Every structure is written in structure tokens, then in C-alpha cells.
Amino acid sequence: MPTQLSIACILRDPLPPTRADVLTLFGIEMPRYGVHTELVGQGGQEAGAPGWPAGGMHVVGRLHSPLASVCSPLWDLLGLWRALGGLRGLTQGRRPDCLQVRDKIASGVLGRVAAALLRVPFVYWMSFPIVEGYAVRRDDIARHQRGPVGRLKWAAHALRAWASWHVIYRLVLPGARHIFVQSDAMADWLAGKGFPRERMTAVPMGVDAALFDRATVEPVADPRLDGRRVVLYLGRIAQSRRSDFLLDVTEELRRECPEVLLVIAGDAPSNDEMAWMRREIAARGLEQHVLLTGWLPQRTALGYAVRAEVGLAPMPRGVLGDTMSPTKVIEYMALGIPTVATDIPDQQLVLAQSGAGLCVPMEAQAFAAAVRELLNNPEQARRFAMRGPAYVKAHRTYDILGRNVARTYKKILME
Structure with missing residues (x-):
């Protein structure tokens, strides 16, 4: 050999x-x-x-x-x-x-x-x-x-x-x-x-354990995040991924939490897809509640991530979602960000084993309720945040x- x-x-x-x-x-x-x-x-x-x-x-x-x-x-x-x-x-x-x-x-x-x-x-x-x-x-x-x-x-x-x-x-x-x-x-x-x-x-x-070490990530100094309850989606947006679901969740959240700000730190695969997302934001009147950054260098994107209180990982059920292993949950956990994720098998498994977040169906009300639970219960969010890095280092680097x-x-x- x-x-x-x-x-x-x-x-x-x-x-x-x-x-x-x-x-x-x-x-x-x-x-x-x-x-x-x-x-x-x-x-x-x-x-x-x-x-x-x-x-x-x-x-x-x-x-x-x-x-x-x-x-x-x-x-x-x-x-x-x-x-x-x-x-x-x-x-x-x-x-x-x-x-x-x-x-x-x-x-x-x-x-x-x-x-x-x-x-x-x-x-x-x-x-x-x-x-x-x-x-x-x-x-x-x-x-x-x-x-x-x-x-x-x-x-x-x-x-x-x-x-x-x-x-x-x-x-x-x-x-x-x-x-x-x-x-x-x-x-x-x-x-x-x-x-x-x-x-x-x-x-x-x-994930690369060294790259996703929170201690090495410098938070961004973006005044648009100051005084806001920041929730994060880290990654690409696309119609095929039903990315407008993020806006459905934000609409639910702002009713009881007017200071909520969804940061979408990522790009779309085409200009048409990005234009579609901007139209959706405008049509729902969410310009003050959604920050769509577009493409960012990875270190800058992580700088936005560590300013978030909750990370979002929606993935529709079906053959495509059920057989995949999305990276977002692992990235959030590595950075010590409490997570709300949809109940596809891999995300269910990771969150059940780690105890680092909540897993719910891909329904706007259920998703928003889970986010509110973490925003309103800082002690639970802190426990979730502490469990994530240890699990990732033991299983997913x-x-x-x-x-x-x-x-x-x-x-x-x-x-």
C-alpha cells in the first residue's frame, strides 16, 4: 500500500x-x-x-x-x-x-x-x-x-x-x-x-476551526446595528431556496419586537436574484428591518455574524433539503451563536446532539416564536452559545x- x-x-x-x-x-x-x-x-x-x-x-x-x-x-x-x-x-x-x-x-x-x-x-x-x-x-x-x-x-x-x-x-x-x-x-x-x-x-x-474561532473575529463597526436586536442569515439567497421565508419571519418578529434587524450577510447567484430580494423587501415595507449586505469578504461577513443574537438556518423539507448537510448551523455554533433551524434530518441531528439551538418546522410563525424565545431568554441563549463551539470541535471540524x-x-x- x-x-x-x-x-x-x-x-x-x-x-x-x-x-x-x-x-x-x-x-x-x-x-x-x-x-x-x-x-x-x-x-x-x-x-x-x-x-x-x-x-x-x-x-x-x-x-x-x-x-x-x-x-x-x-x-x-x-x-x-x-x-x-x-x-x-x-x-x-x-x-x-x-x-x-x-x-x-x-x-x-x-x-x-x-x-x-x-x-x-x-x-x-x-x-x-x-x-x-x-x-x-x-x-x-x-x-x-x-x-x-x-x-x-x-x-x-x-x-x-x-x-x-x-x-x-x-x-x-x-x-x-x-x-x-x-x-x-x-x-x-x-x-x-x-x-x-x-x-x-x-x-x-x-468548518475550519481556526477560521471560525470567535476570539479571532473582530466585530464590524456598523452603526446600523447599534441598538438593534440583530438576527442573522449567513449565506447566499435565491428563489429556489425560498429565501423570502426570511422576510416572512421578520414580518412576524417586528410585530412584538420593533427593534429587530435581520442581517443577510451574503450575495445572490445573479443580479436578477438580488433584485428580486430587494423588491420583496420593499414590497413588505421592511427596509428598516432588513440589511442586505451583498457580497462580503469572509472575515467581514464573520464580523457581522458575531454581532448577532440569533442565527437563522431555514431549509425546506423535501428530497433536496432532507439529504443535505447545510454549513450554516455548524458555522453559527462554531462562533457561539444560538441557532434556530428547520427540521431537516442533519440539522435535527446536530441540534439534538449539541443542545445549541432550536429546531422547528419551516413555518413563519413557528420560526419567529423560536427566535423570540431566544431573544427573550438570555440565559437559555447563553447556554446554547456555550455548547456550540465544543460540539463543533469534537465532531465537525x-x-x-x-x-x-x-x-x-x-x-x-x-x-
Whole structure:
């Protein structure tokens, strides 16, 4: 068994990577266990790490190109060719110890075929049930768009959802020696589809313990927060996430707490989505009760976070939410912020084990009542705040997750 392992990894995420479950887990933690990665994928718009010290990075094409949906498998093939060292590398017997595809469909087929040709294990990493996401988009179009254009869009999304289902569940996952998933709930859900549970490992979202150490975070000096009861949503907003639910909750809160201020520290995936959120705020007359910051450097966003009394983590129930492991609850807990979260399985599990927050259905009145409970009971909020960091350090930091993932890779390669 080699002490140094190399993984060729085709990613859906933009390169250079910005997500902690790539940047921290594979960029920092995996090399400590002798696991190095050659990243393959498309370039993004956001700035990431300048290079990839944990192995190599091979960027071909642009994620936001209008050609990406068609060309990305070809781009990935070229990137993989480069990762293998081209013809010279192949003739010299250069090959990774395994080939992994993350959250891609057509490239999942490519990865399975390439792994067979290279005679190395094929691994799939599912951080999101993307096929079911396509189905949700199809159904949203059916509900909200009418006429010939709406029917045409529905047909296109229906075809994509149907084809993607057959590719992933009939061609890609059956050929994977191992499947990494984001939660135990996702593993159980896939097991219900007939995939062996023993071939799956859940890797929930975590945090960088040093980055999310409250003692190292400087609170922002923003006078708009002075004298307000600040509640926080840290992360992106989007219609598909039902982000307007945050405004429903704020409307409920301001009736009994006129000094409440919801800080949404994050951006939207597009200008249209941000404009939609601003229109919703204005239509409800919440301009004095909602601060929408837009994109912020991470340290600045954390500076807003530590000025909050309560952190909000709404996530709709359903296949998408129920199988995910959102980061927000873990981030709030690491920073010592009492949390109110919806009752998807991973959030239920974390809050039940840690005792660091309240878990309620995604209903505006129930959510607002839980927030008021924490705002009106500072002793309970203090207890929740104290429990969060200890739980995260014991269970959900990337050094702990990294040890488990590295152990799994070595087990896979010994089969």
C-alpha cells in the first residue's frame, strides 16, 4: 500500500476552489495523510486560491460560458488528459490511484470509462442530489410559466431530468467502487434506491476551526446595528431556496419586537436574484428591518455574524433539503451563536446532539416564536452559545472529517 496517494478529481465546482469542503478538506487536510489531488474542471468568476499546492489544477473552459452545458464533458476530458501528463504520461505508466467525479453527470460516465481504461477504482462524490434538483426546476416551470415558451422550457427540463436520472442511477453509480455522500440521510436515501449502504461514506459539512474561532473575529463597526436586536442569515439567497421565508419571519418578529434587524450577510447567484430580494423587501415595507449586505469578504461577513443574537438556518423539507448537510448551523455554533433551524434530518441531528439551538418546522410563525424565545431568554441563549463551539470541535471540524475521509480512501484502494 503506497504512503502517497493521488486522486484525479473532476469537479462541478468552479476552479480555483472556494468551497471549504474542497479548499480545506482536500487542499489542507488530505495532504497531511499523504492524499494528493489533481483537480480538473472549469474556471469560475470568484477568486480562489492561486494554484493548488495539494497536487495540480487543470482548468479547461469557463463554468459560466454559454457553451458549458454542452462542452464541459469535452473540457473535462482534455483536463484529465493534462492531469495524466498527456501521451508521455500514459506511455510512462503515469496514472492516479483512483479517479473521482464530483456532482457531474455526463462527466460521471466519462470518469467511469476512463477509470476502467486506466485500471484504477472509480469513485463518485455526491454533495447534492442534482438529478432531483433538475426535477424540482422542471416542476417549478410547470407551476409558474405558461404559454408556448413555458411548455418548451418544461419539455427541455423534463428531458434533462429524465436523461440525467438514467445516466446517474443506471450508468454512473453502479460502476462506482465507493460513493461519498453529504449526510447519513442521503446514504439511506440512496440505499433505498438499491445501492449498497456499505459502499457509502457520509461526509457532512464542517468548518475550519481556526477560521471560525470567535476570539479571532473582530466585530464590524456598523452603526446600523447599534441598538438593534440583530438576527442573522449567513449565506447566499435565491428563489429556489425560498429565501423570502426570511422576510416572512421578520414580518412576524417586528410585530412584538420593533427593534429587530435581520442581517443577510451574503450575495445572490445573479443580479436578477438580488433584485428580486430587494423588491420583496420593499414590497413588505421592511427596509428598516432588513440589511442586505451583498457580497462580503469572509472575515467581514464573520464580523457581522458575531454581532448577532440569533442565527437563522431555514431549509425546506423535501428530497433536496432532507439529504443535505447545510454549513450554516455548524458555522453559527462554531462562533457561539444560538441557532434556530428547520427540521431537516442533519440539522435535527446536530441540534439534538449539541443542545445549541432550536429546531422547528419551516413555518413563519413557528420560526419567529423560536427566535423570540431566544431573544427573550438570555440565559437559555447563553447556554446554547456555550455548547456550540465544543460540539463543533469534537465532531465537525475539517481535521476530524479529513482523518475519516483519508482512512476511507486507503480502505478503498486496499480492496
